[in-house]
Amino acid sequence: MSLLEEKPVVADEVPQTVPPLKKNRDFRLLWLGAGISQFGGRLSAVAYPMLMVWHGHSVTQAGLVAFAAQLPNLTVQLPAGVLVDRFDRRKLMIVCDVAALLAMAGLVAMLLLGAVWVPVVMAAAFVEGSAAIFYRLAERAAVRNVVHPDHLSSALSQNESRGHAAGLLGNPVSSALFTVLPWLPFAISGVGRVAAYLGLVAIRTEFQQPRTAKERNLRAEVAEGFHWLWGQRFMRAAVALVAGTNVLFQIMGLTLVVTVERAGGSPAVLGGIGVVSGLGGILGALSGSFWMKRFSPSAIMTAAFALWAVLMASVALTANPFALAGLYAGMSGVGAAMNVTAGVYQARICPDELQGRAASFAVLASSGANSLGALSAGFLLAALGPAHTALGAGAVMALIVLLALASPAVRSGREIIG
Template identity: 90%
Template sequence: MSMLKETAATTAAQTGAGTEPAPVPPLKRNRDFRLLWLGAGVSQFGGRLSAVAYPMLMVWHGHSVTQAGMVAFAAQLPNLLVQLPAGVLVDRFDRRRLMILCDLAALLAMGALVTSLLLGVVWVPLVMAAAFVEGSAAIFYRLAERAAVRNVVHKDHLSSALSQNESRGHAAGLLGNPVSSALFTVLPWLPFALSGLGRIAAYLGLVAIRTEFQQPRRPDRRRDLRAEVAEGFHWLWGQRFMRAAVALVAGTNVLFQIMGLTLVVTVERAGGSPAVLGGIGIVSGIGGILGALSGSWWMKRFSPAAIMTAAFALWAVLMTSVAFTANPFALAALYAGMSGVGAAMNVTAGVYQARICPDELQGRAASFAVLASSGANSLGALSAGFLLAALGPAHTALGAGAVMALIVVVALASPAVRSGREVIG
């Protein structure tokens, strides 16, 4: 009898039965996440360098605002053409290899552009092609990385990981603008060269990661593109809270495009300079970083529905307040508040989707959400000029605040929004 007890105890010790689960190491000790975070950050920073340099290249060396618009169009076109196919391919193929191909494609595009500039040639079709390739690679990269995070970190660290990713994006934008401008002043090809070198660093980080970026795929999932796109759409449409959130956030994105141009006109009419706009942009970027870093804190205490509705309400107050001031310090504070609230909400949305969406649908779910935002951005940019010309910046800001207040009312009254009451942090 004692031997049986001893054998049972030995078996329990070997299998771990009756023992406490091993503690989860902190996120900062997750080597693979650190490599993924840093590599993606370097890649984002490189993309920001070239994005800022494109219009400067065409205006100062192409001597044509029309050509600058053509290059900007080529850079934005992937948002409409590539989003949905990218979502399918991110779910279908190995995500790490796809991200490596994105870095190589961007590196080749930057290499071709730098070579042309070193030869003293600014060839518009080549610049447009480089902008399109780089923009397309960025979409694939962003969707693949977002889907990979939940496989690289422990589920308890997901909100913190996505908070760090969101803050990284704001930091890349914050640093990319002045660095690109400074490099361009020295030599026009330097921002593109550094952008290409950043992709090499990102590639080295990716090949050093040991963790798989996706769960094992079933070998029978080779359907046509339309069927896989439809599968992602039907899943997203079947999620009541996400469906309502995407629609409402798309509406807010229209307003933010309007508020962005409102800021430019407000500063210009008050006698401010581009440097003033740059200073406001820096403060706004800092607000975004702080908001992103606080995202996981809010998620541990409030539901996605509460965070989203509160964000809409704060935006309504901040947008309306813009109508009553042209003071650059006040504007900086208001826009930093908008940026911080938006960053915290982006973290909430990312964690919510990552938690409830099956791994094989992560790319497609995200691509539909981003596509809705991209389309809304285009509508906002188109309407902003007409509204400002007809109403002026103060009345335009008041109108944006009123529409945002209406969105708050819709969110409060929506049963679909109220379905997202569970705290997921």
């Protein structure tokens, strides 16, 4: 039965009152533990470019580290999706926290020795990025088993706002810690993974429905997820277009760092911009349910692309930190609202046993080219400077808007799902 169909009413079935989401103990633990893990990941993500720009003194090296952090999106997505659907999702999330902890320990040891070795930083970024993919897919697939179906939209909206809250706190905290000692953001990131582990082991609810025993075949399992996603006309078109936008956001992320550094700013300025950007993301995520009740996924996505085009191009016009904070907050808020829409849409139409693989293909198709965006960002900024790079990103985003408007597949997603 489709998740969008009504469940038949049984005559002798006694209606039960569904407790509010805020009283769901296991969801609170899952939400908090994943939030702590995301916060730790944000601390290190913010510290990577600062480490290379302020201590490595190389925009190109910063691009290489960003490339390593994003490479898992291209190489790890598909096996991660299979394993999330095959094995215990909670245990996989615990392994992810341990792997990230070890990566951060290695970075701290290197920095305590007074060295900044690019291969070590790249390796840590790759391991942490890989762990984040497994963790994100497992948690996203677990949510609909932890909450009542009536609470799915609210739960995913809270998850999206939590991610932006982690960014809101992580940006200034990482910048402040980095200013004191470069290794502190990585050390606190590792401690956060320990706290996230404790939250996971306290959850009682199973993260997946009972699985029927069957012969395992990696190729067949991957193909099953691919065929399901390919059969969804709107999603197929959406992930292709979002892939282009994600490349541009990798470029815009490093553009902000270089813009602030060349204007004489400090890591603290970046932290302040991150706070405002995080607030924008939280507001956007919390408004996701509002927009879904009034507009179709197609309309929300196309409007988001158009707003991004304007905001990206506007970055080329200023180096003022207050203006940059407003522009990046706008980009973050629009993206958060669209992410909530996408998450609810997929969770409602995809079977539980395919959640991991469907999400992995969607993320691979939409974000797999992130590593290319991160790698090219360093070279583009070195050759063109931040202003021309931002202007070019805005122009490419405008082209994506035109493609979305012209696509019959995009227009097919007109059903309101809120």
